[in-house]
Amino acid sequence: MTEIIVVTSGKGGVGKTTTSASLATGLAMAGKKVAVIDFDVGLRNLDLIMGCERRVVYDFVNVIHGEATLKQSLIKDKRHENLYVLAASQTRDKDALTQEGVEKVLDELGKEGFDYVVCDSPAGIEKGAHLAMYFADHAVVVVNPEVSSVRDSDRILGLLSSKTRRAERGDGAIAQHLLLTRYNPARVAIGEMLSVKDVEEILGINVVGVIPESENVLAASNAGVPVILDEQSNAGHAYRDTVARILGEERPLRFVDVAKKGFFQRVFGG
Amino acid sequence: MGILDFLKRKPEPTATVAKERLRIIVAQERSTRGAPDYLPLLRNELLEVIKKYVHVDIEAININVERDSGHEVLELSVALPDGKPATSSAG
Numbered sequence: 500m501t502e503i504i505v506v507t508s509g510k511g512g513v514g515k516t517t518t519s520a521s522l523a524t525g526l527a528m529a530g531k532k533v534a535v536i537d538f539d540v541g542l543r544n545l546d547l548i549m550g551c552e553r554r555v556v557y558d559f560v561n562v563i564h565g566e567a568t569l570k571q572s573l574i575k576d577k578r579h580e581n582l583y584v585l586a587a588s589q590t591r592d593k594d595a596l597t598q599e600g601v602e603k604v605l606d607e608l609g610k611e612g613f614d615y616v617v618c619d620s621p622a623g624i625e626k627g628a629h630l631a632m633y634f635a636d637h638a639v640v641v642v643n644p645e646v647s648s649v650r651d652s653d654r655i656l657g658l659l660s661s662k663t664r665r666a667e668r669g670d671g672a673i674a675q676h677l678l679l680t681r682y683n684p685a686r687v688a689i690g691e692m693l694s695v696k697d698v699e700e701i702l703g704i705n706v707v708g709v710i711p712e713s714e715n716v717l718a719a720s721n722a723g724v725p726v727i728l729d730e731q732s733n734a735g736h737a738y739r740d741t742v743a744r745i746l747g748e749e750r751p752l753r754f755v756d757v758a759k760k761g762f763f764q765r766v767f768g769g
Numbered sequence: 770m771g772i773l774d775f776l777k778r779k780p781e782p783t784a785t786v787a788k789e790r791l792r793i794i795v796a797q798e799r800s801t802r803g804a805p806d807y808l809p810l811l812r813n814e815l816l817e818v819i820k821k822y823v824h825v826d827i828e829a830i831n832i833n834v835e836r837d838s839g840h841e842v843l844e845l846s847v848a849l850p851d852g853k854p855a856t857s858s859a860g
């Protein structure tokens with residue numbers, strides 16, 4: 500059985516592509532056969548974050564239109580032999596993706612023995628986002644501790660439980676995982692940022708992980724290496740924990756508290 | 770200036786304000802999810818009418834559309850405040 504995971508958010512720029520790249524890589528590190536698909540037609544990005552941009556020959560839309568086979572279009576990851584990337588097309592044609600086309604590609608990936616297909620959704624709630632979530636078994640809803648992102652993620656949670664194939668067929672609910680990213684414990688501590696608990700309470704769902712705000716994320720994208728592979732960074736470790744939890748392991752949350760201050764700092768501030 | 774600052778009451782942390790605003794808007798949007806577009810307007814007009822009789826906040830009005838064997842039912846609930854009704858001087 501192939502499990503389809505959509506990474507979605509509603510609001511743009513919250514970390515979906517960053518998360519898709521690290522999630523797909525993390526699943527591959529756990530020995531799974533994984534494909535990660537960029538659904539952001541027109542704005543190809545995942546290839547850069549995965550570091551395979553110069554090896555894109557055919558893309559998702561080429562496969563759907565029968566201009567290339569799936570095998571020709573899947574780009575094998577340099578670091579993990581059981582990980583493949585399917586790039587987004589750069590066409591400006593908004594109707595390039597069709598429901599039948601997406602279904603055909605996902606079915607074929609199933610026949611090829613993939614364990615997981617990670618779908619990197621575009622922002623918004625339009626067609627591309629709809630198609631990315633429609634066939635999903637799991638959803639990772641990426642949210643930032645910020646009002647508009649939290650509100651949008653509630654919209655998305657609503658759509659996941661009504662506008663997906665599972666919902667329409669009554670096949671049982673999609674497994675929903677809330678991932679809080681760009682978290683800054685220091686700002687939370689002084690009341691400038693919503694806390695993990697705040698976000699959980701507002702949305703009525705617990706987080707599957709918390710990814711701290713980290714400079715290493717930019718460095719990782721500069722290098723084209725998913726941040727989960729950065730052993731020096733808290734964000735990387737937080738992604739590893741998250742992937743383990745999605746695979747059913749229990750792990751405590753890390754990097755959610757400010758590092759304890761010494762006595763003098765407590766007394767004199769700073 | 771240091772002492773003045775010390776005496777000033779601390780403002781509410783912005784995160785607390787954010788949480789309260791979100792709590793309200795998320796509850797409201799959930800209650801009308803998938804429902805006809807006129808519901809928010811209807812809710813506002815109902816509030817105006819209800820306010821003539823009793824002081825309630827828009828938060829107190831909950832509108833739901835239930836789908837039930839082929840037909841839709843508009844469900845409306847108003848949480849009345851404890852105690853005193855509004856003086857009927859509204860108009």
Ligand SMILES: Nc1ncnc2c1ncn2[C@@H]1O[C@H](COP(=O)(O)OP(=O)(O)OP(=O)(O)O)[C@@H](O)[C@H]1O
Binds near residue numbers: 680
């Ligand atoms: N944990 C983090 N710490 C610091 N920066 C981050 C973090 N996560 C993501 N970013 C940065 O935020 C920006 C947006 O990230 P990303 O492209 O993953 O978002 P997205 O949701 O895919 O955006 P879009 O909606 O445009 O597809 C990038 O510059 C990325 O480096």
Ligand SMILES: [Mg+2]
Binds near residue numbers: 517621
């Ligand atoms: Mg993206």
